[in-house]
Structures are given as C-alpha cells and as structure tokens.
Amino acid sequence: METTRKANGNESAGAQPTVHWRAAELQPYGKLVRYPLGLSDEARTASVEALNQVLADTAVLRDLYKKHHWQVAGPTFYQLHLLFDKHHNEQRELVDQLAERVQILGGIAIAMPQDVAEKTQLERPPRGREPVPVQLSRLIEAHERILTGARVAARRATELGDDGTNDLLVSDVIRTNEMHVWFLSEHLVEQPLTHTE
8 A cells, every 4th residue: 555645736745644544453343351440351241242232222223213203104293203303312322322331341332234233133124114103113112122131231230240331221221211112102092182082
C-alpha cells in the first residue's frame, strides 16, 4: 500500500488521508482481556456471554420498533407512531449500555447487523407491513424473550458476584422492558373508540 504521495501544486502531502488499512484483530470475539475488576474469569465469561445474547436481542427489538414506527397504520397511527419511536430510543440506550458493559468486562460486544442476526433468538418479521395487532404482538413477544433471558442472566451474575451486570440487567433492562410491555399490552385491550355499552 502506498502511504506517501508527492504533492503537486493543488494538494498537500501532509494533509492527504491514508485509507484502506487492514490489520489482524486486536482481540478476537469470544476472548476476554483481564482488567483489575475483582471478578473471576468465570464470572466475566458468563456475564459477557449472557450480555451479548441480551444485546443481540435488544438490537433486533430496537430495529423492530423502528420498522413498526414507519409502517404502522390505522386509527391509532399517530399514538403508536410516537410510542414506537419513544420505545426505539429507549432500546437504543439499552443497546449502548449493554455493549459498554461487555467491553468493561473485557469482552467484545456483538456489533455488526449480520452477527446480531445470527445470534438473536427473536423471530424475524416479514419485510412488508403487518396489521397493528400483529405488530404489537411481535413486540410483546420480543420483550418477553428479553425479560426471560435477562432474569436468568441477572441471577447468574449475582451467584458469581458480578453486581454491576446484575444492576444493569435489573435496573435498566428488566424495568424498561416491563414498562414497554405494559404500554403495548394496553393497546390490545378491546375497547370501542367512539361509544360504550
């Protein structure tokens, strides 16, 4: 690869960016570096594996919210359009927190869409638009899967002394997802919009 260039009258050699770099990975996925965190390798390994699963599922849920935000239709369009976007943003924050916790523990956070798609346990929706009840059901089912996995991971983290991971899973992931399930579920209650019996 050429890394130096001679300047002609129109360019500055020192300011010209060098691109197309490639190198060996600094740290392969699945391998941990050891930081002085006061945690055993067993605890860090277990937490990184569990967090990456929750991360992959949360990343897919985040994107599912954005899909439904764009594609929602019907009499509750405006309310759901806004709600889906709000939940998308809150899931986006969880993705960042989960990924940073993986890195803090010395792991590598799953990051690329192709890798996330391989790892997720959530059902893939069709590309097209679905009716609102189906959209809501898909979201609720995804939340339930994440909540189940997060609870198992939180208990295991506690058993291994990883209080930081437990706190993230309980205080942020579980509580946020429970709130989202409540908001979504209330939209599936059969209530007339214009009259009462």
